[in-house]
Amino acid sequence: MPHILTQLHKAIPSFIFFHPRVSLSLSSFLLAANNFLLSPPALEDRETPVSFEMATTRMDLDGRPIKPITICMIGAGGFIGSHLCEKLMSETPHKVLALDVYNDKIKHLLEPDSLPWAGRIQFHRLNIKHDSRLEGLIKMADLTINLAAICTPADYNTRPLDTIYSNFIDALPVVKYCSENNKRLIHFSTCEVYGKTIQSFLPKDSPLRQDPAYYVLKEDTSPCIFGSIEKQRWSYACAKQLIERLVYAEGAENGLEFTIVRPFNWIGPRMDFIPGIDGPSEGVPRVLACFSNNLLRREPLKLVDGGQSQRTFVYIKDAIDAVLLMIENPDRANGHIFNVGNPNNEVTVRQLAEMMTKVYTKVSGEPALESPTIDVSSKEFYGEGYDDSDKRIPDMTIINKQLGWNPKTSLWDLLDSTLTYQHRTYAEAIRKAMVKPTAS
Numbered sequence: 001m002p003h004i005l006t007q008l009h010k011a012i013p014s015f016i017f018f019h020p021r022v023s024l025s026l027s028s029f030l031l032a033a034n035n036f037l038l039s040p041p042a043l044e045d046r047e048t049p050v051s052f053e054m055a056t057t058r059m060d061l062d063g064r065p066i067k068p069i070t071i072c073m074i075g076a077g078g079f080i081g082s083h084l085c086e087k088l089m090s091e092t093p094h095k096v097l098a099l100d101v102y103n104d105k106i107k108h109l110l111e112p113d114s115l116p117w118a119g120r121i122q123f124h125r126l127n128i129k130h131d132s133r134l135e136g137l138i139k140m141a142d143l144t145i146n147l148a149a150i151c152t153p154a155d156y157n158t159r160p161l162d163t164i165y166s167n168f169i170d171a172l173p174v175v176k177y178c179s180e181n182n183k184r185l186i187h188f189s190t191c192e193v194y195g196k197t198i199q200s201f202l203p204k205d206s207p208l209r210q211d212p213a214y215y216v217l218k219e220d221t222s223p224c225i226f227g228s229i230e231k232q233r234w235s236y237a238c239a240k241q242l243i244e245r246l247v248y249a250e251g252a253e254n255g256l257e258f259t260i261v262r263p264f265n266w267i268g269p270r271m272d273f274i275p276g277i278d279g280p281s282e283g284v285p286r287v288l289a290c291f292s293n294n295l296l297r298r299e300p301l302k303l304v305d306g307g308q309s310q311r312t313f314v315y316i317k318d319a320i321d322a323v324l325l326m327i328e329n330p331d332r333a334n335g336h337i338f339n340v341g342n343p344n345n346e347v348t349v350r351q352l353a354e355m356m357t358k359v360y361t362k363v364s365g366e367p368a369l370e371s372p373t374i375d376v377s378s379k380e381f382y383g384e385g386y387d388d389s390d391k392r393i394p395d396m397t398i399i400n401k402q403l404g405w406n407p408k409t410s411l412w413d414l415l416d417s418t419l420t421y422q423h424r425t426y427a428e429a430i431r432k433a434m435v436k437p438t439a440s
């Protein structure tokens with residue numbers, strides 16, 4: 001096998017090596033990356049026993065042995081990335097080049113050096129907006145998974161430029177490098193590309209509202225229906241749709257091997273942040289963390305515009321199983337767009353608030369508030385330009401047929417394990433923060 005360092009030197013323009021400010025860090029980076037690829041720790045050297053799956057040969061869905069690969073995971077330090085890294089380290093022999101601006105959520109996988117997978121995961125702190133190492137890292141890997149994005153609705157209408165740049169412009173080089181270097185790409189899109197359902201435009205008394213054809217969201221037939229341009233909520237969905245179209249076109253015109261994932265409200269531990277504890281006090285995370293924050297602080301849960309919108313929630317661990325099937329079954333996953341969600345876990349946001357309140361009462365042993373919810377307008381909560389998806393039920397035909405995947409965990413069970421985690425992780429920190437005198 002040709003020396004990776006030599007290959008990388010060829011791959012990266014020579015001016016980078018001779019630039020006085022970057023040459024040192026780039027050389028040490030190359031050396032570290034090279035060591036990572038060439039010298040994995042021997043299995044027998046590991047102190048902690050490896051899992052059963054690691055000790056036996058893993059087979060793909062067609063009964064062929066799975067070869068260990070190197071994955072360049074962009075956005076590996078986020079919610080989904082942290083769970084995917086955990087799964088890859090504990091159950092597979094694959095290597096991960098983990099790229100992100102932050103690594104707090106994967107620190108437990110990186111340290112200490114004695115971890116059984118220590119040689120198989122390497123963190124690279126970088127911003128893909130402006131970092132010349134990106135192409136080299138993509139070239140070193142067999143597969144790139146792009147998770148990097150601004151993906152909290154509070155940002156879509158208040159920071160539309162950052163949202164569009166993050167979800168479209170910043171993803172362009174990733175697609176380009178994969179296509180030019182014949183590398184496989186799994187790109188993370190979103191169920192938000194479907195926008196609103198056809199059902200939402202039907203008269204309230206129309207019998208057609210009962211027909212799933214008007215609301216179930218299907219990868220190859222459903223339209224993408226967004227609001228008007230001043231409804232800046234749709235800046236995210238529109239940017240994601242355009243990058244999907246670009247990835248698809250690279251596949252059609254230049255032979256890029258790609259898979260597009262459309263997650264439907266994946267939730268679980270480590271999702272987003274708790275304002276004022278491990279994120280900004282004024283920050284607005286996604287609904288799971290908003291409601292967790294309210295429950296931990298014993299505040300009423302805020303229902304935006306009456307909490308009438310509907311969502312289907314899937315447990316992160318079930319969803320990660322689907323991603324692993326995509327990684328390890330390229331012949332079945334390439335060229336496909338996959339909905340990944342749980343159609344059986346549908347609730348209105350109001351019902352979600354009620355269920356989370358009940359589960360949290362059980363988990364914490366504290367009684368619920370007398371008035372556990374409060375209504376707020378979307379303008380008050382998110383500002384001008386907010387709009388909402390009315391209903392999101394994923395059609396599961398394609399993922400079922402290609403990968404035989406089905407979600408397993410009920411909404412009650414996934415909330416039970418997630419709120420147990422939230423309580424253990426944050427209750428004490430919140431208690432301390434709430435008794436601290438505020439500066440006058």
Ligand SMILES: NC(=O)c1ccc[n+]([C@@H]2O[C@H](COP(=O)([O-])OP(=O)(O)OC[C@H]3O[C@@H](n4cnc5c(N)ncnc54)[C@H](O)[C@@H]3O)[C@@H](O)[C@H]2O)c1
Binds near residue numbers: 101146150265266
């Ligand atoms: N969680 C869900 O249910 C869900 C649903 C639909 C779509 N998605 C998509 O899945 C992907 C991951 O979502 P998540 O929930 O893990 O979000 P997340 O915010 O927890 O993770 C995204 C990670 O990307 C990193 N990142 C962002 N911009 C970067 C840059 N320029 N350079 C380097 N790193 C950068 C962030 O630091 C963060 O760690 C996103 O593309 C999102 O749009 C997620």
Ligand SMILES: O=C(O)[C@H]1O[C@H](OP(=O)(O)OP(=O)(O)OC[C@H]2O[C@@H](n3ccc(=O)[nH]c3=O)[C@H](O)[C@@H]2O)[C@H](O)[C@@H](O)[C@@H]1O
Binds near residue numbers: 189192236264389
């Ligand atoms: O998770 C997904 O599949 C996708 O959908 C999310 O969008 P959304 O479901 O609207 O975001 P949440 O913040 O989770 O909100 C869900 C619903 O709860 C409501 N909400 C949120 C927070 C709150 O405190 N109260 C409240 O009523 C929102 O208005 C919305 O109707 C985000 O856009 C992305 O992370 C992702 O692409």
